[in-house]
Amino acid sequence: MNDDPDIRQVLWQLAFQFKVSSKRAVRDYDLPLNGMHIRLLHMIRRHPDCTAQQIASVTGRDKAQITRVIKELEGMALITRTPDPEDRRAQLLSLNEKGRGLMARIKDAEDDVKKTLLKGINKKDQNTFIEIGNRMLDNLREH
């Protein structure tokens, strides 16, 4: 009844193997980053002048975690924080030159993983997977 190819098994294993592959790619490309660094760099590039709070809310992560990762990224001189003129509690985040430079190598590493992941899977199936996956995500997020 619940013994056959179980969706939870697939999700669990897929998450794990995907993480393993990503980690290996990051090492192969000699990037001084971990997964969370990379995700945040993406978000900051995509949403310039966003705040830590926005990132926390979009990703669903705890703001404490976001704070720490941002501090590390700033420590590596990849991003800059400027006080929000409209709200002095908040700080606007953006990639600096070095950060933008790193993104190119990050993209290469990620494309390696993506290429492996999607080998032999046609565009239509990819989109189907993403579409169903997003529906599941919506289900989980709305409690």
Added chain:
Amino acid sequence: MNDDPDIRQVLWQLAFQFKVSSKRAVRDYDLPLNGMHIRLLHMIRRHPDCTAQQIASVTGRDKAQITRVIKELEGMALITRTPDPEDRRAQLLSLNEKGRGLMARIKDAEDDVKKTLLKGINKKDQNTFIEIGNRMLDNLREH
């Protein structure tokens, strides 16, 4: 160019939200377990008299981690370890009465998550998702 619904984003978020939901279900059902405990209990139930090595190899996890989780499960008196008569290095794992009893409650908790996850997604789409997911898994696993 790579800005559209990205498959990595979906995998990353799905893994995270799935973990969050599972964790909440485990808490709601007052189970004294974490995710890894539950996965191993499943495996041991499905493959009676399996060894730690087999679990490590099937799941792709480090054997050190498996050792520790098994020790915890034994400490909670959910499984028993009996020396393999054919190989005195190995130990055969199996659920005991208490372990089997817990599985019922685990199943309830997991079914809650599954029900949320799959709400409004028909059987055909579920199978499609699993099928494509497994192909991705194969891709990742074969290097």
Added chain:
DNA sequence: TTCATATGGTTGACAACATCAACTAGTGAA
């Protein structure tokens, strides 16, 4: 204006999971 309350961010502490290396004890083949 003032006060209660809410929000953005920081910090500390800790749990869960992953990784790597070194080690013991047992196996099996030359």
Added chain:
DNA sequence: TTCACTAGTTGATGTTGTCAACCATATGAA
């Protein structure tokens, strides 16, 4: 018997997730 290999254990350390307490600022109601 010796040597390479395997099952399992232990220690150390890194990454990610969670919770609670806290500071500074913002905002709405009295």
